[in-house]
Amino acid sequence: MPIRVTVWGENVHEHKNATVARIYPTGMHTCIADALNQDARLVARTATLDQPEHGLTKEVLDQTDVLTWWGHCAHGKVDDAIVDRVQERVLQGMGLIVLHSGHFAKIFKRLLGTSCALTWREVGERERLWVCNPGHPIVQGLPRSITIPNEEMYGEPFGIPNPDEVVLVSWFEGGEVFRSGCTFTRGAGKIFYFRPGHETYPTYHIPEIQQIIRNAVAWAAPAGAAWRDVLNAPNAKNPPETIRTPDPNAHGESAGGGGFR
Ligand code: ZN
Secondary structure: OOEEEEEEEOOOHHHHOHHHHHHOOOOHHHHHHHHHOOOOOEEEEEEEOOOHHHHOOHHHHHOOOEEEEEOOOOHHHOOHHHHHHHHHHHHHOOEEEEEHHHHHOHHHHHHHOOOOOOEEEEEEEEEEEEEOOOOOHHHOOOOOEEEEEEEEEEEOOOOOOOOOEEEEEEEEOOOOEEEEEEEEEEOOEEEEEEOOOOOOOOHHHOHHHHHHHHHHHHHHOOOOOOOOOOOOOOOOOOOOOOOOOOOOOOOOOOOOOOOOO
């Protein structure tokens, strides 16, 4: 069965900026979904901010193995109830690929719990992405480094928790470096942050960038069944084995009880 991907796009710049509209006439989300659909392992559909529930209804998310996320100018317009819903699905095991300015998306900051801030500069300088671990599934089929002629710069410090693995690092013409491809795990869900993709450059048309996103989606797909009750904290009152010496003061209710309160 193919991996079911939902490509989420904010889809705002495409309608406000002529350069973005020219590079991505059908939207960045459509370009990314088309690239994913070139891979027989994947079947991708799109969802956008302006749709009811941002296109991320419970039904859509329940049928999504991996969600990709591109947002920038409208992070604040994403409904917190939808962020809650996406977070729960990630904890259950849905993969999440966060792209470029999605570093400041509510869902990314929620899952990582840190500022996710970084330094940036927009002059269209050269970026060289270096593969840190050629054996990692996300960089299969790629050369040891990839050059993007024009990109926005993102620099350290990047306010993220230490990643499980840094798969790619970037060097920029102006001198900065950045952890551009980072993996995380939250609950049963795998998360990949991938830096390139400023809206005024044709980055998502670059074959190697598309290959990384395809690989990342395949890597982030759930390996097992969804952990559906991940938010539940049941009281296991009836243990599978007999507890022969229960502490009578376990709840601190008896006089002179020794329990920790
Ligand atoms: Zn940008």
